[in-house]
Amino acid sequence: MERNVSSLAIVLHSQRYGQLNRRLKLLSVDFGIIDVxxxxxxxxxxxxxxxxxxxxxxxxxxxxxxxxxxxxxVQIIATHDELRSELDLTYSALLFCELILKTHGGESAKEYQLLSQALDFLVSDPDKMDRIIIQFIHQLSDLLGLRGDYERCPLCERPYGEREVLSFSTALNAPCCSDCGSLDASLLLLPGSRRYLSLTSSMSFAQSLEVPLSPTATARIKQYLLSYAQIITGGALKTLAGDILRGGEGA
Incomplete structure (x- = not known):
């Protein structure tokens, strides 16, 4: 490997290292997640x-x-300094970085693109923060191969009814019909939320943010996906330890 290398990257974490130095954790397009x-x-x-x-x-x-x-x-493309001006924006960005760190599956270029877009949207359109959170988790689940089938149960393959409330399979980490749901699963996906997630599944990040969504529906879907995020990461997320990201429109 060449000794002098370069890559597009985003700083996921920065901490003090000795008296004068810092240790960075980068999500890089070419080398994955690395310590620098x-x-x-x-x-x-x-x-x-x-x-x-x-x-x-x-x-x-x-x-x-x-x-x-x-x-x-480093040649900076975007500092995203604006995200440090508001606590909820800071925590949203930290949530995205924490999710990347805990779920990194090797799709470095696609994860970089997703994170870069999400941070840019938080800066350019902070009023849509909750929808940006929704779409980041929704699209990350697709990159991880975990996005559920919103049309039929992945276990029994029965098509869902239009007004059917979905349960959750902890074995598959995916929504399923109530008959196939895990006994210890508490996640329920309501029909309206399922329609929104299904509709935006094929959209770009920018397109999905333009889909009309009421404050009540936004809050409901965000809570569902925040809980889902904790399941797929296998434990508690530091950024969700308090109530900063648990609130939101219609909450």
């Missing part, structure tokens, strides 16, 4: 800055002996 040390990042105003949510072309040095990366330079 930024030496002297805390030293001066002239040092290389790459805060959490920063999107850009990262220039790295790879040490084949230690198998680690060092940040040499």
């Amino acid at each position: 040390v930024s030496y002297g990042a805390r030293k001066s105003l002239k040092s290389i800055k790459a805060e959490a949510f920063s999107d850009g072309q990262f220039f790295l040095y790879y040490n084949p002996v230690k198998k680690d990366y060092t940040l040499k330079d």
